[in-house]
Amino acid sequence: MSSRAVTTRSEATARPAGTPPGRLDHGVRQRTRRSRVVTSMLAQGEPLMWLTGGGLVLCCVMIVGLLGLVFYEGFRTFWPQPVESFELVDGQTYWGEVSRSEEFSPEPSLLENLDPAAAEAARAEMAEHEGELRRHLVRTGNFDLTSEHFNWVSDYELVDGQPTRPEWAIVIERLSWGRFYGQPVAFLEDGDVVVEGADAVWDRYRAEHPVVRDRYDRMRHLETHAMARLNHRVEQARLERRQAELDHGLDSPEWRAADAAARQVEEETAQQFADLTDEIEALRAENARQAMRLETATGQTAEISLGEIVRAYPANQVSTWDKISLYASRWSEFLTDEPREANSEGGVYPAIFGTVVMTLIMSLLVVPFGVLAALYLREYAKAGTMVSAVRISINNLAGVPSIVFGVFGLGFFSYIIGGAMDQAFFAAKLPSPTYGTGGLLWASLTLALLTLPVVIVATEEALAAVPNSMREGSYACGASKWQTIQRIVLPRAMPGIMTGTILAMARGAGEVAPLMLVGAVKLAPELPIDGIPPFIHPERSFMHLGFHIYDLGFQSQNSEAAKPMVFTTTLLLILIITGLNLAAIWLRTRLRRKFVANQF
Amino acid sequence: MSQQKETSMEQPAMRAEAGGQGHAAAAGKGESRLEAIAAGATIEADIHPELRAEDAVLEIQDFNLWYGDKQALYDIAMPVPRGKVTALIGPSGCGKSTLLRSVNRLNDLIDSVRIEGDMLLNGDSIYGRSVDVIELRRRMGMVFQKSNPFPMSIFENVVYPLRIDGEGNRNVLKEVCERSLKGSALWEEVQDRLGDSALGMSGGQQQRLCIARAIAAEPEVLLMDEPCSALDPIATSKIEELITDLRGEYSILIVTHNMQQASRVSDYTAFMYLGRLIEYGPTAEIFTNPHLKETEDYITGRFG
Ligand SMILES: Nc1ncnc2c1ncn2[C@@H]1O[C@H](COP(=O)(O)OP(=O)(O)OP(=O)(O)O)[C@@H](O)[C@H]1O
Ligand SMILES: [Mg+2]
Numbered sequence: 001m002s003s004r005a006v007t008t009r010s011e012a013t014a015r016p017a018g019t020p021p022g023r024l025d026h027g028v029r030q031r032t033r034r035s036r037v038v039t040s041m042l043a044q045g046e047p048l049m050w051l052t053g054g055g056l057v058l059c060c061v062m063i064v065g066l067l068g069l070v071f072y073e074g075f076r077t078f079w080p081q082p083v084e085s086f087e088l089v090d091g092q093t094y095w096g097e098v099s100r101s102e103e104f105s106p107e108p109s110l111l112e113n114l115d116p117a118a119a120e121a122a123r124a125e126m127a128e129h130e131g132e133l134r135r136h137l138v139r140t141g142n143f144d145l146t147s148e149h150f151n152w153v154s155d156y157e158l159v160d161g162q163p164t165r166p167e168w169a170i171v172i173e174r175l176s177w178g179r180f181y182g183q184p185v186a187f188l189e190d191g192d193v194v195v196e197g198a199d200a201v202w203d204r205y206r207a208e209h210p211v212v213r214d215r216y217d218r219m220r221h222l223e224t225h226a227m228a229r230l231n232h233r234v235e236q237a238r239l240e241r242r243q244a245e246l247d248h249g250l251d252s253p254e255w256r257a258a259d260a261a262a263r264q265v266e267e268e269t270a271q272q273f274a275d276l277t278d279e280i281e282a283l284r285a286e287n288a289r290q291a292m293r294l295e296t297a298t299g300q301t302a303e304i305s306l307g308e309i310v311r312a313y314p315a316n317q318v319s320t321w322d323k324i325s326l327y328a329s330r331w332s333e334f335l336t337d338e339p340r341e342a343n344s345e346g347g348v349y350p351a352i353f354g355t356v357v358m359t360l361i362m363s364l365l366v367v368p369f370g371v372l373a374a375l376y377l378r379e380y381a382k383a384g385t386m387v388s389a390v391r392i393s394i395n396n397l398a399g400v401p402s403i404v405f406g407v408f409g410l411g412f413f414s415y416i417i418g419g420a421m422d423q424a425f426f427a428a429k430l431p432s433p434t435y436g437t438g439g440l441l442w443a444s445l446t447l448a449l450l451t452l453p454v455v456i457v458a459t460e461e462a463l464a465a466v467p468n469s470m471r472e473g474s475y476a477c478g479a480s481k482w483q484t485i486q487r488i489v490l491p492r493a494m495p496g497i498m499t500g501t502i503l504a505m506a507r508g509a510g511e512v513a514p515l516m517l518v519g520a521v522k523l524a525p526e527l528p529i530d531g532i533p534p535f536i537h538p539e540r541s542f543m544h545l546g547f548h549i550y551d552l553g554f555q556s557q558n559s560e561a562a563k564p565m566v567f568t569t570t571l572l573l574i575l576i577i578t579g580l581n582l583a584a585i586w587l588r589t590r591l592r593r594k595f596v597a598n599q600f
Numbered sequence: 601m602s603q604q605k606e607t608s609m610e611q612p613a614m615r616a617e618a619g620g621q622g623h624a625a626a627a628g629k630g631e632s633r634l635e636a637i638a639a640g641a642t643i644e645a646d647i648h649p650e651l652r653a654e655d656a657v658l659e660i661q662d663f664n665l666w667y668g669d670k671q672a673l674y675d676i677a678m679p680v681p682r683g684k685v686t687a688l689i690g691p692s693g694c695g696k697s698t699l700l701r702s703v704n705r706l707n708d709l710i711d712s713v714r715i716e717g718d719m720l721l722n723g724d725s726i727y728g729r730s731v732d733v734i735e736l737r738r739r740m741g742m743v744f745q746k747s748n749p750f751p752m753s754i755f756e757n758v759v760y761p762l763r764i765d766g767e768g769n770r771n772v773l774k775e776v777c778e779r780s781l782k783g784s785a786l787w788e789e790v791q792d793r794l795g796d797s798a799l800g801m802s803g804g805q806q807q808r809l810c811i812a813r814a815i816a817a818e819p820e821v822l823l824m825d826e827p828c829s830a831l832d833p834i835a836t837s838k839i840e841e842l843i844t845d846l847r848g849e850y851s852i853l854i855v856t857h858n859m860q861q862a863s864r865v866s867d868y869t870a871f872m873y874l875g876r877l878i879e880y881g882p883t884a885e886i887f888t889n890p891h892l893k894e895t896e897d898y899i900t901g902r903f904g
Contacts, residue, residue: 382711472706473748477761477813478738487764492751 067574074571077564078330080323083169083181083315085297086138087159089118094151095169095181095297096140097315099560103132122156139561141179145300149178150560165316168198170294172304172312175340178561180304182294188303189290202314205292205306212287212306219283225531226276230269232532237265242428334568343522343552344562348569352576353527354440354520354542359509359580361444361538362451366508367501369448370455371490377456378463379485391460398453406514409446414438414518418539434539438519440528441538446518447511451504458503462496463489498588502581509577512546520547522555545573634894637874642675646891648881651868654681657851658703658821663717665695665702667710672698674875676717680821685843685852687866687883689859691898695875696855697745700823703853704740705733722820738765741814745826747806749798749813754790757798757809761817776816784812785842804835811842815850822846824854828861840865859899863887871895 081097088094106126111119125133135154143149155161172180184201186193195204237258244258287307295301310333313326337347373394381387418435426434435441466489474484490497512520521541528540549569556562636643656679665673672695680686688696698707705726707713719726726736738761749757756763758780759773767773777794781787786808790801798809807827814822824843828836843852843865856862862869863883870880871894879886879895890896 467748469744469746469748470750472709473742473744473750473810473813474760474764475709476704476706476737476740476742476744477764478734478736478817479760479764480734483764487752487760488750 070567070570070574073564073567075568077568078327078334080171080313080315080318080326082165083171084138084163085166085169086136086153086157086163088153088157089115089159090157093297094138094140094153095166096138096151097171098136099139099150099564101134101136103129103134105131106133118156121161122154125156137560139179141181142296142302144177145296145302149558167316168202168314169316170202170312171315172294173310173345174304174308175310176308178341178345178558180294180302182296182302184292185295185301186293187290188293193293201292205312208290209306209309209312212290212309215283215287216307219280219287222276222280222283228526229532230272230276233265234269237262239428246427335572339523342557343548344556344558344565348543348545348548348572350524350527351543351545351548351569352572353529354524355509355545355573355576356580357528358440358444358447358515358542358544359505361440362447362508363501363505365444366448366451366455366504367497370452370500370504371459371497373452374456374459374463375485375490378460379481379489394453394456398457401513402450402511403513403517405446405450406517409442409449409514409518410438413442413445418442438517438521438541439539440519440542443515443519443542444538446514447508450511450514451508454504454507455497455500458500459493459497462493462500465496466492495588495592498584498591502584502588505580505584506577509580510546510573512544512550515544515547516550520544522547522551545569545576549573634873637876643876643878645677645877646879646881647678647877648879648885648891650882650885651679651681651880654679654684656680657682657722658853659720660699660703661718661720663699663702663719664715665698665707666712666714668712672875673702676877678870678877678880680851680853681868682851683848684867685847685854685865686868686870687862688853688855688870688872689857689862689898690872690878692857694872696872697825698875699872700742700825700853700855703821703823704737704742706742708733738817739820741817741819741822743807743810743814743822743824743827745829747803747810747830749801749806749809751797751799753795754798754801754809755794758812758816760813765817780812780816783815783842783846784808785838785845786812802835804831804838807831807835808839808842811839815846820851822850822852824852826855826857829857836861859887859901871898873898 083095084098086094086096106122111122114122122133133154133156135152138151138153140146140148140151166183168183169181170184172182174180184198184205185196187195187201187204195201241255241258241262244252244255248254284307288305291303291305292309293301293303311326311329313322318326334347335352336349338350339348340346377387377391414435414437418433418437418439422430422434422436470488470492471484474488479487519541521543524541524543526537526540528537528542529535530537549566552562552569553559553566658680660676660678660680663673663676664671676699688699690696701707702715703719703726707715715727718728721736721739725731741761750760752760755773755777758777759767762773762776778787778791781790786805789805790796790809798806801809807830811824811827828839831839840861843854846852847865847867854866866883868881869883869886871878871886871890873894879890879892881891886895887899890899
């Protein structure tokens, strides 16, 4: 094909000068006609329209595809799946939820090692499906018994070629060891069987479990809140003693007073600690009294105490309504509870809290600074090389990789400023750092620095858009410069400033890399705002949804089980950022309606 | 840039020449005077004797102004009579706005501006060393060519000069607002919606709002720079009526391109050309019987 094209072209160029005029004319006419077509196409803009339109469509498809995937996977995670029973020709039986199915091309060696019946089935399936076999990834759970969370099952291995759905297969979500799949056999109290038969056991379980859950919640409350308060008291007394030692020296009268006070507190709290521990132990023992005995697919039995069970349901019997309520209960656990099982189960409430609080503090820090800087640049500074240099630097700051800000935050805020603060105000706690390590405040400050250029640039543009005639009008009324800025320029520029804030918030809330260095952690024992004075603890490390996603996706022991949670958490992060932005946009619209109505 | 300005400055002069040729007999003197100005010579302004008898609220004394290297005002010396309306007329670019903005020192905001000479407001120097510019501006009101209401409510717009002065008494503010809006003939239209945004008003209403704002602090001089140029005839006539009403109470210095307007509303008229004051006298005389040929040519539309 190409070689023929080449010869034609060489023929054309090699045509001798004395070509008949008719052919030449023809060529010229053709060329003009063709060029006319091209110009008219360009004039109407058709190819360019297709080019630009195509670009837009491509962008839209990518965005819609991304959002679609996240929404589909994110919303699907909590929907209860049926439990299927896979009976294999080699005698194995698996119960579990199918987490995904796929086609694969088997290695030839795979068939050779199979037993004859299965190999036959496999060959038949391959003949039918263009050499491909179908297999399922089954979440089989029962990790404590089998040491596996998931198993691959291929269609050709099945005894009947089809999985079945056992009526009394129950899914149990536990506090530890992941899910359990099995069939209820007996209900035990203090180790004695009180009820037998799947039906009866299930009914009994349904009656007892809510009470057990209430007890569990009470226990958690005591463990976290009451214990923490006591610990705080003791710690406070110890710190005071240490401070007295640092200020006045060991064995000084001040120290002796503080020491006596600390001993007093320790004595008082020792009793309370003992009472608390007793109460918690009593609750735990009460919860351990009742248990359910279950039989797994392979015939093993296991006893699971009711206190261990978070949620259980007979997956193949539940009605649509039950499924919806299960779905809702899983979502509410996800949104309001703390994580369990290395973050792959339970909720993300601390991460939601951390994300929102950090974003708000960041906005509170970045907006005033950004606006002040932009005001100086636009209203006060005399235009010149200096101002241009500053402006260029600010724009370049926006392009610095965010991890660089993380390193800066760690080095400057945590180590230098935080270290100095620890020396000055929290010496009693040293060597364990208070502000001298990553924390909410430093993370917010680092992100504020990161988003500062966005706010400055947006504010400068908003200020530039305020008509000079308004400023002159104000000056003509006898206003000073600051009065003009405060009463005329800033209100008029406020919607633009809000736009900058929105952009900064969106950028800051989604940032992860710098947070890993300055305070976001996998699991934070305490929230940065709680009931213990001084109520707000900006020095505490915190959880963040973005970091949580990274942790789930790449650091999880049970990554296959964590995968759906990655999507759900991503979905949540997107929704939260959207929510924050909508709030800011709503605020901006209100401001705009107030200040800039239609003119003429 | 500078070249462009030069040509635009020469153009009127050339046209004046062409106009002059039409009246060969009488044109001799006028032609030479405009040519002399274009060439940069200093000429004496013709100020009618009636003005000497008036009590001046504002006294401009040999005022020169430069934008960078370019001189925009040359030796302007003129009194502005108290309680009268004084109109400034002249071809575009002759420095009317510059002169007006010099009175309340708005030109201070432009870095390149340099001035010589002084003005006296009721005997007080405007450009003296120790003058507090903000205090000075509070003694004057200014209305701009393009209305510039502030992004706030109608009420707040009107009382803005008092607010920045620190006046917080609600009753005083209300009283001033009503008086000013009545003074600018806007009260009837907006008395029910004083809390609405000023930006939602019509263009004519906005301009009258700006006038209300300008008179709210009872200024000693009211400066108006083509206040009607962006308005329809009805709004224009309203504002003209307003100016007529304000006469006597306020001393008004108004720039206008509209000869009819100048003759309708003003007591005195000053004709400027290329940064110089040419002729200044009672409006009736300037329009019917000017001393100078150039003034007549400009007013009758033969140039400019
Ligand atoms: N900010 C400025 N910088 C430099 N030159 C200026 C500036 N403002 C005005 N000028 C120049 O000063 C001269 C007088 O301008 P001015 O605005 O006073 O004219 P004007 O008489 O008001 O004209 P118009 O009737 O068109 O409003 C013009 O040549 C103009 O180019
Ligand atoms: Mg002007």
